[in-house]
Amino acid sequence: MSKVHGDELLVKLEALADLAEHDGNPLQEPLRQALQLCREQQHRIERMLRIADGFNAAALGHSTSALRRQRSRLEKVARIADRYQELMHEQNLHLSQASSVDPLTGLANRRQIDAVLGDELARAHRRGQALCVAMLDVDHFKQINDSFGHAVGDRALTSLAQVLKASLREQDFCGRWGGEEFVLVLPGSTTAGARTTLERVLSAIRQLEVDTGQGLVRMTASAGLAQRLPAEAAQDLVRRADIALLMAKRNGRDRIELAPEAAAASGA
Numbered sequence: 001m002s003k004v005h006g007d008e009l010l011v012k013l014e015a016l017a018d019l020a021e022h023d024g025n026p027l028q029e030p031l032r033q034a035l036q037l038c039r040e041q042q043h044r045i046e047r048m049l050r051i052a053d054g055f056n057a058a059a060l061g062h063s064t065s066a067l068r069r070q071r072s073r074l075e076k077v078a079r080i081a082d083r084y085q086e087l088m089h090e091q092n093l094h095l096s097q098a099s100s101v102d103p104l105t106g107l108a109n110r111r112q113i114d115a116v117l118g119d120e121l122a123r124a125h126r127r128g129q130a131l132c133v134a135m136l137d138v139d140h141f142k143q144i145n146d147s148f149g150h151a152v153g154d155r156a157l158t159s160l161a162q163v164l165k166a167s168l169r170e171q172d173f174c175g176r177w178g179g180e181e182f183v184l185v186l187p188g189s190t191t192a193g194a195r196t197t198l199e200r201v202l203s204a205i206r207q208l209e210v211d212t213g214q215g216l217v218r219m220t221a222s223a224g225l226a227q228r229l230p231a232e233a234a235q236d237l238v239r240r241a242d243i244a245l246l247m248a249k250r251n252g253r254d255r256i257e258l259a260p261e262a263a264a265a266s267g268a
């Protein structure tokens with residue numbers, strides 16, 4: 001607004017000053033001075049406007065940087081939320097592992113054995129394929145504990161678990177049933193194939209040397225083997241393998257015995 005008024009005033013003053021100069025009017029000098037003043041005023045106003053524009057731009061810039069700061073804060077919060085979610089995921093994974101893994105040996109625990117055996121047996125029934133379960137128990141394990149202490153016993157169980165894992169095929173599965181007893185699930189194996197696998201396992205256990213701190217100690221193990229019967233439930237299959245294990249213990253240990261087919265019905 002002031003710029004428009006200033007322009008109009010300037011045009012009028014210029015015209016009057018021209019006229020006065022032309023006519024030799026005595027107002028010539030005061031008009032010239034007024035014109036001069038007006039031009040200076042005009043410059044001052046324009047400068048003020050430029051400064052105001054500058055302020056305006058600075059204010060805009062300020063709000064842009066405030067927005068940028070705000071955005072980077074939000075990004076930081078989003079990153080923290082992502083990391084938090086990752087940690088929660090890791091924690092859940094850890095918890096689910098803890099509930100499916102035996103902490104001493106790192107093998108599957110009873111809970112996971114039940115789940116895996118259930119799945120594998122259902123698949124074998126569906127496809128009409130063979131599947132064997134073996135129960136394996138360390139012989140006279142109590143003597144190791146009694147002679148060398150519980151820590152050495154623990155070490156023996158851990159080493160044995162490693163031997164088990166290393167002796168099995170990829171599709172085979174093993175877990176710690178409890179104490180010094182282990183379970184093997186051998187999908188696709190008939191009794192003959194499973195027996196060969198078990199002989200390899202028992203032989204590897206015989207070779208194993210555990211450092212007691214007072215020399216090396218060796219172990220043997222006994223195993224009971226059962227091949228699935230048509231439509232047999234997991235607990236019946238395990239029970240037959242357990243009966244076979246008992247037979248292996250009674251028959252002198254460090255051996256494999258096969259489950260009698262009718263044992264499931266007897267529930268002995």
Ligand SMILES: Nc1nc2c(ncn2[C@@H]2O[C@H](COP(=O)(O)OP(=O)(O)OP(=O)(O)O)[C@@H](O)[C@H]2O)c(=O)[nH]1
Binds near residue numbers: 104
């Ligand atoms: N160190 C250690 N010992 C365990 C663990 N779990 C079970 N045991 C021990 O394993 C031993 C099992 O003893 P028994 O059931 O008498 O069997 P065994 O001495 O192996 O004899 P047989 O099975 O008849 O050959 C007991 O002394 C238990 O305390 C474990 O996690 N660590």
